[in-house]
Amino acid sequence: MGSPLTDADIIIVGAGVVGLFTALEAAHKGLTPLVLEERSPGAGASTRNAGVLHLIQPPPGKLRRRLALEGARLYRVLAGGIGYQVYETRLLILATTRLESLLLRPALIAIRRLAPGVKARIAGRREILRLEPEANPKVRSGIIVEGYGVVEPRHLISRLAREAEARGGIETGKKVTGIKCRGDKVIVEASDGSEYTARYAINAAGAGAEVLARQHGIRVRVELKPGTMEIYQDPKPRNILARIPTTSKTKGGAVIPWPQGTLYGPDLRESPGDPQPSPGAVAAKYRRLIRRDPRGLLERIEGLRTVAKPRDFHLIVPERCPRVVHLLGIESPGLTAAPALARLALSKLFG
Numbered sequence: 001m002g003s004p005l006t007d008a009d010i011i012i013v014g015a016g017v018v019g020l021f022t023a024l025e026a027a028h029k030g031l032t033p034l035v036l037e038e039r040s041p042g043a044g045a046s047t048r049n050a051g052v053l054h055l056i057q058p059p060p061g062k063l064r065r066r067l068a069l070e071g072a073r074l075y076r077v078l079a080g081g082i083g084y085q086v087y088e089t090r091l092l093i094l095a096t097t098r099l100e101s102l103l104l105r106p107a108l109i110a111i112r113r114l115a116p117g118v119k120a121r122i123a124g125r126r127e128i129l130r131l132e133p134e135a136n137p138k139v140r141s142g143i144i145v146e147g148y149g150v151v152e153p154r155h156l157i158s159r160l161a162r163e164a165e166a167r168g169g170i171e172t173g174k175k176v177t178g179i180k181c182r183g184d185k186v187i188v189e190a191s192d193g194s195e196y197t198a199r200y201a202i203n204a205a206g207a208g209a210e211v212l213a214r215q216h217g218i219r220v221r222v223e224l225k226p227g228t229m230e231i232y233q234d235p236k237p238r239n240i241l242a243r244i245p246t247t248s249k250t251k252g253g254a255v256i257p258w259p260q261g262t263l264y265g266p267d268l269r270e271s272p273g274d275p276q277p278s279p280g281a282v283a284a285k286y287r288r289l290i291r292r293d294p295r296g297l298l299e300r301i302e303g304l305r306t307v308a309k310p311r312d313f314h315l316i317v318p319e320r321c322p323r324v325v326h327l328l329g330i331e332s333p334g335l336t337a338a339p340a341l342a343r344l345a346l347s348k349l350f351g
Contacts, residue, residue, distance in 0.1 A: 008168060010026050010031050010202065011202075012033055013036055013201065013205045014036075014037060014206055015036075015043075016042060016206050017042065018341050020157065020164050021338045032167075032168050033164065037170060037171070038176070041160075042154065051258070053336045056118070057115075062313075068333040071336045074343075075336075089238065090147075092240065093242050095139065104142070108143055111143065120143055120145045122141060123144050133291070135289065137291060148240055176208075177189050184323075186323050203325065207222070207224055207306050213318075216326070223309070227266035227268045228265060231262065232295060234294070237290065241254055241286070253266050253267070253285070267281070313327070313337070315344060
């Protein structure tokens, strides 16, 4: 092993959105952070998601639901100082069939239970089309949810990385293989033989976090699920357009206004070995929400999301290494919750 390096107070493993927000929050508390990243900032799931700031996150009683609401609020608070932009919008949950119309009222009750304080109401066809001219004119009615937002993930990551570099540092090409506690120090080992010492460490390695946690006897089963999104040049809705769930197996996804176009998806699959959808297939799943066919395919985004069993965010301090926090199962809405996750992770160390 090489000689121990770093003058940092806290080492953060992973330069995704959660790790970078954690570095900034640590700096705000007067600590010097160092972020270690195997590839480049945001190379994992952080730049392969829709960038929606979620307000509704089932089921009730889950940590991820509470942190999503708090995270969405913090995005607005922190935007000016960090330099990213939140594009303010609404969520329109559209009913295009009689069955979906009948489900609106129970859906509204569920929304108010999941997101207390969020403004949501049922609206008729005329109001929906006034608010969103690009909505399918055959829409019967829908639910209007105020206060949604969208961030462009790559722009967000670039701004967060710039700030984290200025307030501490980021080292890329560092695959972390181990985290050990020795007295009042933490030793973080990398695959190239280098070692880093600090007072604390936070494991925010995304899909790789489970391997490091296992070294401390933490067993949270994490699976990887693939997904595909498509970005089109046109049409350009003003609001997020989503389907109303008609069964418990209805998966999420929407038509989402993006800075450079309109994002459709995601199309979620169960296994990394499942075949990718053909070009246009993702947008086709949302075609009945929108007035016009999508035109000008700009980009297809492929990514993997982590799914924990049980499904929730898990922030765990190991008994035999209490200067470390492991963040596991940070799936959707992980981007929304990231600033709140950062604060909670640090509170696990400092109270």
